[in-house]
């Protein structure tokens with residue numbers, strides 16, 4: 001048997017912040033701290049550019065301008081999507097997207113790499129790829145003081161004032177610091193996806209959402225003229241077919257007549273990727289010398305479609321907290337408590353939305369209800385009345401009792417009213 005030799009390196013150089021995980025959460029935090037002048041070590045066990053298990057909707061704009069990567073994201077070859085299409089068991093609703101100026105269908109190979117390169121452009125940020133964090137180092141009082149890192153030929157110890165886990169859902173940092181769970185959901189649906197070539201494109205590319213006989217499907221154009229199709233099968237459908245995940249994906253897509261037509265000449269490339277049923281969670285996000293950001297601290301089901309943006313927005317909040325602490329304006333506890341409150345505001349909205357969307361999809365529309373829907377959409381006058389009474393319809397619907405949706409809808413209503421007043425003073 002071939003023996004492996006590792007050189008053990010003890011690095012006395014102290015960093016202000018050591019970040020484990022260099023995708024959207026970690027790289028964004030490194031950029032923000034780099035801009036503030038802190039000495040940062042950014043570690044990842046992967047080599048970039050590389051893919052990860054995720055589809056690709058990026059919706060935010062301002063935060064990427066602040067990170068200095070907005071132009072690169074726009075010019076990355078990812079389609080800019082301005083329209084949203086919702087297919088409810090064969091009946092379409094389509095409009096301009098109003099929650100953002102555009103969504104991008106951007107592959108993770110591009111997105112994470114753009115952020116990583118930006119982080120690496122700061123002389124005070126050191127990036128190490130192919131470096132896996134094995135262990136969190138603590139002092140006698142239990143404060144985290146560093147990490148043990150394994151690379152191809154060596155094991156080293158790196159020391160820093162703050163140790164951040166941005167290392168994803170199965171975070172090594174979170175488990176080693178024993179970060180408790182504040183919230184855990186029931187098991188949620190699986191999410192399986194693939195890349196398809198030669199999908200008949202829509203005239204105006206859309207973020208496409210399908211409520212599909214109990215399944216939920218996202219279909220989005222992405223780089224290289226491909227479409228990503230993500231299926232979140234109804235638990236019964238997944239249970240029946242999980243031995244053959246590819247068949248589960250294709251059967252679900254083919255059940256929808258509109259998608260079926262679009263995929264007449266299409267083929268699946270690179271196999272099927274995804275996740276099985278998992279729980280959503282929120283973890284306590286800080287302790288003595290450590291903090292968590294992105295999926296490491298809170299995992300929301302992909303039905304939200306906002307995990308990347310949320311990770312980046314949370315990184316911004318964490319950078320503010322770390323800065324206030326280093327400047328002596330706030331104690332570690334106070335600064336990080338504020339971070340956690342803001343992080344939870346971002347995450348709780350998405351968790352509630354994910355839960356309520358999946359609950360709806362669990363009970364597909366009956367044939368009778370589908371017929372009513374078709375009736376509504378067949379008669380232009382009814383559609384007109386629907387538009388004419390849009391605000392009342394929103395108030396009337398039962399979600400007026402659900403705080404998260406109520407808040408989102410009232411926010412959008414306010415934006416619409418503001419826009420109207422601007423255009424017609």
Ligand SMILES: Cc1cc2nc3c(=O)[nH]c(=O)nc-3n(C[C@H](O)[C@H](O)[C@H](O)COP(=O)(O)OP(=O)(O)OC[C@H]3O[C@@H](n4cnc5c(N)ncnc54)[C@H](O)[C@@H]3O)c2cc1C
Pocket residue numbers: 020021022023024025026043044045046052053054055056057058131132133134166167168169171172191192193230274275293294295296302305306307308309310311
């Ligand atoms: C099927 C699916 C579809 C999705 N679709 C979307 C979508 O359309 N839009 C959206 O916004 N979000 C989507 N998400 C969610 C999104 O992928 C995550 O929220 C996002 O990747 C979180 O980023 P992160 O940086 O926190 O973690 P990750 O992207 O998981 O990155 C963690 C990094 O840490 C590294 N790492 C882990 N352990 C170690 C270690 N011990 N040492 C060193 N490095 C380590 C990993 O190599 C990895 O690079 C989807 C998720 C899934 C599962």
